Amino acid sequence: MSQDIMDDHSMCEHVIKVNGVDIAYQLHGNALRPTLLLIHGLSTPLTGWPRAMVDAFVAANFHVLLVDNRDVGRSQQLDHLPIPNMGWVITKLKLGFSIKTPYQLEDMMQDIIALLDALKLSEVHVVGASMGGMIAQLMAIHHPQKVKTLTSIMSTTGYKQLPGIDKNIRETLLQKPVSKEHEDQMHSHIKKWQVIGSPDYPSSETYLQQYVESMLQRGITAKGTIRQMLAIMSAGNREGELSKLNIPSLVIHGDRDGLVNVAGGKATADAIPNAKLKIYPGMGHDFPVELIPSIVNDIVTHVNTHLGDRA
Template sequence: MKITSNSIDIEVEDSGPGAVGEERPVVLLIMGLGMQLVAWPAAFVQALIDAGYRVIRHDNRDVGLSHRFEALGKPRLLLQGLRYKLGLKPQAPYSVADMAADSLGVLDALGIEKAHVLGVSMGGMIAQRIALAAPERVLSLSSVMSTSGAKGLAQAHPKVMRVLLSRPKGRDPQTVLKHYVRLFKAIGSPGFPTPEHEMRERILLGVERGYYPVGTLRQMLAIMADITRPAQLRRITAPTLVLHGKADPLLPFVHGEDTAKRVQGARLVGIEGMGHDLPPGVVTHLLAALLPHLKAAQAQAQFSTPVSDQNPLS
């Protein structure tokens, strides 16, 4: 369904509040760079529902069926990347904080006061921004295969970056599919390989639903420009779980370690053999850590009231 959030249209999937008189605690799931809400594994979503949660997913701006900022044009990544390397702030058409405001607007539109917030990769960065912007609305934070964004951390293997920054040679579904199969094989979990037919099926679903590569470039630039977040993470007050693959070739494990060090009281869980994807074996490990985290945070919520960040979105 479409809702209006932060003055733009956002596509949302909501598992619903449950039976009449039942108020299920909400888990807000936020996807990563260029990824759509359908990228969340069905088994992961269902496990949360079975555990008693109301699960809300949405397409971030500029991806899938949500608002596309076509008037902003194609960003000049090379130029802005050079600015970043020179110590200057890249000029982005919008910010990670804007995407956090979109997510909070989803909760507003659905009449939800508080939620457990979980994001993967770029979604983890957005989730961190939500926890900074509106701590009183975040029951817990879960940052999965994400990063603080701090400079100096180990970078992706050059082979992975070449694939990530490359583009399909055409726009027909099969050519695009071939490109993304190559990408997901490059960043996937060596300890939990996904059968290629399953990978192709999942990727094709997203390609046919809402392929929009220029939006991904604008999202990428927003990530590059989010340079103040590392120093601000110490202000996060929500109970925080950091989940990260020890075999992540895109954001090496040190990114998870750094995030956990910067958030006071955060718990870090490293998963052997996990890369930068969500195959069934990884989902099992994630849930084993996540479900107790959510339960403990839910119990803790009645005893704590976060204090708002005075400058949360800068």
């Protein structure tokens, strides 16, 4: 897609207080078209959605709503909420105890629901990636009337017995930037995306620099990332609730995802009645440029198949 398309189509950005939190969002395309809501993952602002994807959805006649989750991007940083001792948190989880966290994934889900209410969007087609997939699943579980279709990408059900993070990825993610200087932050985030990325579709250095720059400029903080991570760590198993869904669902995952193992995608598709599963060989925990047209087509076909279901 042309780099100019996003500049040509209608786009507006606002920050609004919903559910007691300032949430930033963007709307792209024609408001008279069906709305496609895109929710991204851990410490990833709305610019984490590749520009080519947003352009393609608009070109496919969708009104696209992008959001910054709480604690990332231009949404509110909840620094007044205390962060528990992480060593103690991990110990409690290993022993099977519940943990107290600044907020839950359900709170993040409620931010989105309140935003939809404020925008007077009665129902949307929800697409969630990684943590965003978990939030999208919770929307479908708790507010099914608002979710016309569900697409869960590189996500999981919260079942703790599924395979965990690859060791080399965990070690890389635990490494802190050398300093708070922009260059060191850039280097750290680029390294992270390289290690979680798609082995068969490595991103060029130029693309990664531009991609990471767009997210850092929008806003990523260490404390915000920890609070979001704690919400993921404390989440329960959604499989039982997912099994009761009656929403057209598509699950997309890469078979080389070392951050959220492909078993998580398979478990999600197994849990949701009649869900469609699309596994991409060689894809990791990112959206490779080469696969974007195919992934967009998967989602557009899924949504268009069910456009008239609740007419």
